[in-house]
Amino acid sequence: MTIREVAAAAGVSPKTVSNVVNAYVHVHPETRRRVQGVIDALGYRPSAVGRQLRSGRTGMIALAVPSISAPYFADLARHVAAQARERGLVLVVEQTEGQLEREREVADGQPVRFADGLLLSALEMPDEELAAPHPDTPIVLIGEHGGSDLPVDRVSIDSAGVARLAVDHLVSCGRSRVAFLGDKAPVHNSARLRMAGYRAALDAAGLAFDSTLVPLCDDWTREDGHRATVALLAARPDVDAVFAANDELALGALAALREAGRSVPGEVAVVGVDDVGEARFSWPALTTVAIDRAFVAERAVELLTTRLADPALPPRQLQTPFRLVVRDSAPVTARV
Template sequence: MGVSLRSIAERAGVSLATVSNVVNGYRPVAEQTRRRVQQAIDELGYTPNLSARHLRRGRTGLIALAIPELTNPYFAELAEIAIREAAALGYTLVMESTDADPDTELALLGGSRRHVVDGLILSPVRIGRAEVLARAGTLPLVLIGEGVYDVPHDHIAIDNVAASRAAVAHLVALGRRRIAFIGVRGNDDRQSAQLRLRGYREALTQAGLTARPELIAVTDRFGRADGLAAMRELLALAEPPDAVFAYNDLIAIGAMHAAAEAGRRVPQDLAVIGIDDIEDGRYANPSLTTVSPDKEAIARLAVHRLVDRIEGRPVRRPYDVQPPFTMIVRQSTAGSAPTGPGNMPDAPASRRKPPDAPAGFRGRAAAEDLG
């Protein structure tokens, strides 16, 4: 038979309510008392029955994370953090892949599967404000991903425009003038590709440069093959680019492969930068300069805010929060960078804050939100 809370209370010499508060984290308990209860738990070998606990509260104990691609390393890294955070809060996180399909995204919001989980973390690609408002209903929902939604649900994402400006400003500072952008898709300016394109254009304008249409490459998807194909076309131009800002690291890695095929040296002939800071980029040859979103903060905030909603804890109104990002300079641009403190050409990697961000930059999120 399992160990009961009453047995723990008797062993620790405290009330049953106190044990319940310690086990379930309902209310603060004096540290000395908490240690006594925890010692009794350890001595008796108590293991909470999470399924029974969730059922008593009318819940399943499951939360879903729906992402566009399971094979994308960025989402895989994000999911690993989210799984860990959910487990620490007594929940099991299940994965859904939408394949960026609008029907799948809508089904997750309003279909039969919503009754299987207590809440949903969704990274939408194809649906927008109207669809979220129409289908989400009362399902506890947290949005991640860099679109703009303006809905009464929490939304956690970096500032795409600022991140893109930082990336392009870095290339401009290296003396690059024909800077391409790979990865634009669609015409919805709320979505992340359009926001990153906007940041690209703003940075060029600030530098007195023109965003040339022939240097803006459209891709069907956001993988290595897309970067490879787009870079081949850009290199075939009469005046090819001398730098590339890629929508993400996968596209950037594909672009570097195309450059190697064509005998172009990175970074001497072509400087390349991406966004996401996936592990592949650290081991690419040359290693990839990137804008690194704080994935720990994104996943942690998403899971904790969703559980707060599920469990009915008092929380502030739904909010947009922008975790910080960091510029990580590696070999794909550092080899052509001007010599200077913290930006030596032979430095394999260095962390730098965005050039237009104040010291201690944390986006729009308050320090308390980021833990």
């Protein structure tokens, strides 16, 4: 089976078949589906070695995230893998554990030298390093980073806006002693921005910031959420709402509140961030700000493949949609 036979069967040129095989972005979606259908039906298998030699590419892209086990990043990886597969690419996933040196190594291409490009979710790398040229491995940033003038392809999440939405909801339910779970030492980008949104929402509501409502967290796991909530209840038994920087922290908070005999949402309302799968099935079901991970994955892979096809393009920046999902832990009717 040759590329010319595939082209004849699909009614396109051999060049178009080659573009589909090599995952070039400038192919009409309907043409791509038709050609891929013919490739699958005929069992055509292009020579991987030949393709790599001709293009100078491996057909692999890398995704680097802080934690593969965290539900948010596990689901993001699932979506990215689907987008890569749709474009005929292979995905390699690397875990940085949120450590600065690991993020630098990945950005420099050390663990993923064979990848054509990198999708990077960095917690610790400063903006000036993220903005530095990486000619050997094009990078698309995912998540919360610096200002809008950062000259790099990225799919951003407005973490401050996410926090404001969550806290605004709690305040609208009549809550006035709103705690924040997610403050870390040392602080990373996500924690800093969600703290900023939390404080901005309090200020807009005329509520004073109170550090006793902000217990420190070692990390953003449910164990950390549980420990922080135990400490919070000891310091501030009058707390009437908890905004957790992610759903893992919120799930830990729900467990601690249940163990302490505190009614949710009657005495304490709880809101998380991410809308992970377990949020629907917790008790009570968790109110959360949903981040559109499918959008992040699709747009990030699109930005990367476009960058690979045309390195001279100016950087593009996209904002990820988010929305409040109201469930039983902080329903609209839960007013005090």
